[in-house]
Amino acid sequence: MQIDGMTDEFDSFLGIDFGTSGCRGVVLAANGQVLVEQALSLPASERDGVRAEQDPLAWWNTLQTLIPALLQDTPGYRLRAIALDGTSGTVLLADQQGKPLSRALMYDDRRAIEEADTLAKLAPANSAAHGAGSGLSKLLWLQTHQAPALPWRVHSQADWLNSQLSGEYGIGDSNNALKLGYDPVQGRWPDWLAELLPMQVLPRVVEPGTPIGQLRPELARQWGLEHAVTIIAGTTDSTAAVIATGATQSGQAITSLGSTLVMKVISEQAIFAPEYGVYSQPYRGRWLVGGGSNTGGAVLRHYFSDAELTALTPQLRPDRPTGLNYMPLLRAGERFPINDPELAPCLTPRPEEDARFLQGMLEAMARIEAQAYQRLTELGAPSPREVLSIGGGAKNPAWTRIRQQRLGIPIRLAEQQQAAYGAAVLAQWYYLPHDLQCD
Secondary structure: OOOOOOOOOEEEEEEEEEEEOOEEEEEEEOOEEEEEEEEEEOOEEEOOOOOOEEEEHHHHHHHHHHHHHHHOOOOOOOOEEEEEEEEOOOOEEOOOOOOOOOOEEOOOOOOOOHHHHHHHHHHHOOOOOOOOOOOHHHHHHHHHHHOOOOOEEEHHHHHHHHHHHHHOOOEEEEHHHHOOOOOOOEEEEEHHHHHHOHHHHHHEOOOOOOEEEEEOHHHHHHHOOOOOOOOEEEEEHHHHHHHOOOOOOOOOEEEEOOOEEEEEEOOOOOOOEEHHHHEEEEEEEEEEEEEEOOOOOOHHHHHHOHHHHHHHHHOOOOOOOOOOOOHHHHHHHEOOOOOOOOOOOOOOOOOOOOOHHHHHHHHHHHHHHHHHHHHHHHHHOOOOOOOEEEHHHOOOOHHHHHHHHHHHOOEEEEEOOOOOHHHHHHHHHOOOHHHHHOO
């Protein structure tokens, strides 16, 4: 029907986003039209103090339910490629055939404190592997406490799921490899890692959007696919959401208002400042520079249900600041624009009026967002000329007005913002004409 690198109107591309509490799939037609989307929930992370774990087999079982459901709703289309994203900094160990040998330590697991101290002394200042939340700190913890005495590999969430789809093991994408210590500027694993672990446990790294194999034949038969389906190297969840926005120009900024608050700006140069929680990822011929705060929607939902947030929003008065000076965190510790694992939450005094309490938290989050972009500018990133908003909080008009007052630059809601949509776009990149792949 066609050769690789070419598509027709009945081709489709599947993107899958794995988050903390669920996964979502989006199928795009060759012209970019959304054909179908669906979401399934995941079991909640098991938490105990600084520990946050999930069972990777629960991811795989959910994925095996989601994909055939999506295919059932797209009859007449030929699935060409699958790409997926996962949570940044989530890692697990697996054997040479992809069988899990550990639980997955999630992105917000913070038990690897001693390992982070070791990295603080050994890793270069510009490495994204610093901190107890990094994939490398977690890998070193797993190596000490759970690694078996037989060959094993480390996997990110996205890498491991791709291995289950393709049967190709030991391949990772450069975005997810970043917090494992990968050097995106040199395009290789740095030599200093050999002092910490056997280098053969690390994946062979390719760029997001690179074909890594074909869907396993037994899965193709099970799902009624009579043709080859390419598995595409994925990315992190936050980067997939940026891809979805279509942002490509230097100076465009993207704020994700989800469970956490993530601020990034497109830059011509890479910037690494782990002392502030700032790192860079290659992005369509440029760099995506920024970091993530621990504040965000998870804090709001700790105090209010979704229904209460909806009811309180019309009562907010963005033009009448509360004067409350909050630090809206669920627990001690912040990543960006202040990188301080001991930074204490502050949500007192609490006013009697719930709307005033909510507005105080939103004002504090807007302050953190503005400080983040100011920090990036001070470090050499371009000053944002506009902010594209993504995530559930992006649709709150009062919050947008509060942020607009703080930032003083245009803010607009991204037309497309789902990470699953961005993953589907990533699945399609390989099949686009070369001059359309990087703007």
